[in-house]
Amino acid sequence: MAPNLEPYFKEVDASADSFIDRLRRAVAIPSVSASDENRKDVFAMADFLANELTRLGAEVQKRPLGKQPGKPHLELPPVVIARYGNDSKKRTILVYGHYDVQPALMEDGWATQPFDLTVDEKGRMFGRGSTDDKGPVLGWVNAIEAHQKAGVEFPVNLLCCFEGMEEYGSEGLDDFINAEAKQFFKDADAVCISDNYWLGTEKPCLTYGLRGCNYYSVEVKGPAQDLHSGVFGGSAQEPMTDLMYLLSRLVDQKGKIQIPGINELVAPVTEEEKKLYPDISYSMENLYESIGSKTSIFETKDETLMARWRFPSLSVHGVEGAFSAPGAKTVIPSKVIGKFSIRTVPNMDSNEVNELVFKYIKDEFKKLGSKNTLDVSCQHDGKWWVASPFHWNFKAAAKAVKEVFGVQPDMTREGGSIPVTLTFEQATGKNVLLLPMGSSTDGAHSINEKLDRRNYIEGTKLLGAYLHYVAEEEMAA
Numbered sequence: 001m002a003p004n005l006e007p008y009f010k011e012v013d014a015s016a017d018s019f020i021d022r023l024r025r026a027v028a029i030p031s032v033s034a035s036d037e038n039r040k041d042v043f044a045m046a047d048f049l050a051n052e053l054t055r056l057g058a059e060v061q062k063r064p065l066g067k068q069p070g071k072p073h074l075e076l077p078p079v080v081i082a083r084y085g086n087d088s089k090k091r092t093i094l095v096y097g098h099y100d101v102q103p104a105l106m107e108d109g110w111a112t113q114p115f116d117l118t119v120d121e122k123g124r125m126f127g128r129g130s131t132d133d134k135g136p137v138l139g140w141v142n143a144i145e146a147h148q149k150a151g152v153e154f155p156v157n158l159l160c161c162f163e164g165m166e167e168y169g170s171e172g173l174d175d176f177i178n179a180e181a182k183q184f185f186k187d188a189d190a191v192c193i194s195d196n197y198w199l200g201t202e203k204p205c206l207t208y209g210l211r212g213c214n215y216y217s218v219e220v221k222g223p224a225q226d227l228h229s230g231v232f233g234g235s236a237q238e239p240m241t242d243l244m245y246l247l248s249r250l251v252d253q254k255g256k257i258q259i260p261g262i263n264e265l266v267a268p269v270t271e272e273e274k275k276l277y278p279d280i281s282y283s284m285e286n287l288y289e290s291i292g293s294k295t296s297i298f299e300t301k302d303e304t305l306m307a308r309w310r311f312p313s314l315s316v317h318g319v320e321g322a323f324s325a326p327g328a329k330t331v332i333p334s335k336v337i338g339k340f341s342i343r344t345v346p347n348m349d350s351n352e353v354n355e356l357v358f359k360y361i362k363d364e365f366k367k368l369g370s371k372n373t374l375d376v377s378c379q380h381d382g383k384w385w386v387a388s389p390f391h392w393n394f395k396a397a398a399k400a401v402k403e404v405f406g407v408q409p410d411m412t413r414e415g416g417s418i419p420v421t422l423t424f425e426q427a428t429g430k431n432v433l434l435l436p437m438g439s440s441t442d443g444a445h446s447i448n449e450k451l452d453r454r455n456y457i458e459g460t461k462l463l464g465a466y467l468h469y470v471a472e473e474e475m476a477a
């Protein structure tokens with residue numbers, strides 16, 4: 001029998017302003033995990049979440065993860081774990097999210113202050129972390145509160161696992177999950193993660209696959225200090241020239257990775273698989289809207305989706321040590337570090353990818369005959385994941401989408417990475433579902449990141465409704 005969700009939905013609508021205020025308070029904490037200076041803010045964000053959950057009656061623990069590898073002066077932020085409800089007659093659902101965010105500076109081009117949630121007349125709520133992933137994490141908190149206020153019994157036991165290093169490769173979390181799988185997480189019947197995005201702006205989706213991510217640094221150094229290009233240009237070997245050459249040899253304009261052997265690691269696309277793409281509601285217009293221009297590599301939807309989900313990609317992210325300010329500084333940087341990453345797919349093995357990358361970059365550098373020195377390393381890696389979308393966990397989520405949005409969700413894969421998804425699956429042996437809240441135009445990781453009010457409020461209804469349907473779904477997959 002379909003659960004009566006009306007009282008819960010009404011309460012979510014009535015509490016909308018206070019839920020937005022909760023998101024405003026969370027966005028105001030600049031919990032940037034990649035920045036040493038912001039580490040105290042990442043800790044403050046852990047406190048904020050722990051307090052919100054404790055106030056609602058959850059049993060909360062902040063579990064330390066020790067020092068950050070390679071940065072012995074820095075403590076890793078804690079994992080906030082919580083239990084809400086302990087009724088052996090109910091199912092137990094483990095939810096994961098992250099409370100850290102990507103960096104954000106006004107000078108990157110934000111139209112509003114990134115850590116000041118700004119809501120416009122269209123209900124777009126701009127702010128770093130609004131969609132990735134503070135909005136969805138607070139969606140679970142809101143769902144608990146709305147049940148309490150509406151006097152509706154919470155349908156499941158909820159276990160929470162919220163981390164503070166996801167945007168930096170989830171340092172330390174794998175070991176924690178493996179250790180807790182038979183302890184704090186032992187009762188979990190299924191796992192749900194809300195940390196990705198719809199394909200478009202109207203239709204929700206359920207996601208059963210993610211790409212992995214191997215992130216690299218290429219350091220080239222030569223002179224002992226930065227030099228005057230008038231005095232030393234033409235006589236000193238310039239690290240930047242070497243680095244630009246190396247970075248330009250990684251990927252072509254069609255997105256094809258140039259590192260020998262990489263593309264051969266990819267599982268061949270089957271005829272059956274190709275047939276899945278035409279039915280997915282997505283158009284090139286959706287892509288143009290999301291990227292804000294028509295500068296796509298491909299002209300068709302199927303090629304675009306396959307490039308995002310099914311094939312690896314290589315992106316060049318930036319150069320540490322390079323002159324990047326406005327103006328015309330005539331400097332020769334003495335040391336530059338190029339950053340790039342490869343999104344990996346089945347059946348690419350992370351170690352094999354690393355070996356191929358290291359060998360190629362070293363070989364290309366040798367060809368230059370440069371007297372500068374090179375160092376290439378993998379900063380972090382996370383494996384790809386593909387699961388079964390036919391499990392009861394997915395069926396419950398599909399019913400919740402139908403109830404809240406009136407449509408059947410698309411079954412999608414995702415081009416981004418959530419490194420711990422596979423860890424949860426392997427450590428708990430349970431099905432993992434990705435249930436996104438935000439839309440394709442949210443601009444996660446970019447300037448002007450936002451979450452639409454509708455996605456946040458209806459998304460809170462969706463998370464609650466999912467828990468009700470999960471409580472009713474037959475166990476058979």
Ligand SMILES: C[C@H](N)C(=O)N[C@@H](Cc1c[nH]cn1)C(=O)O
Nearest residue numbers: 132166167168169195213416417
């Ligand atoms: C999809 C998720 N919201 C996300 O943004 N994940 C990051 C994780 C990451 C960071 N470095 C490597 N992986 C991403 O896909 O970039």
Ligand SMILES: [Zn+2]
Nearest residue numbers: 098132133195
């Ligand atoms: Zn995220």
Ligand SMILES: [Zn+2]
Nearest residue numbers: 132167444445
């Ligand atoms: Zn992210």
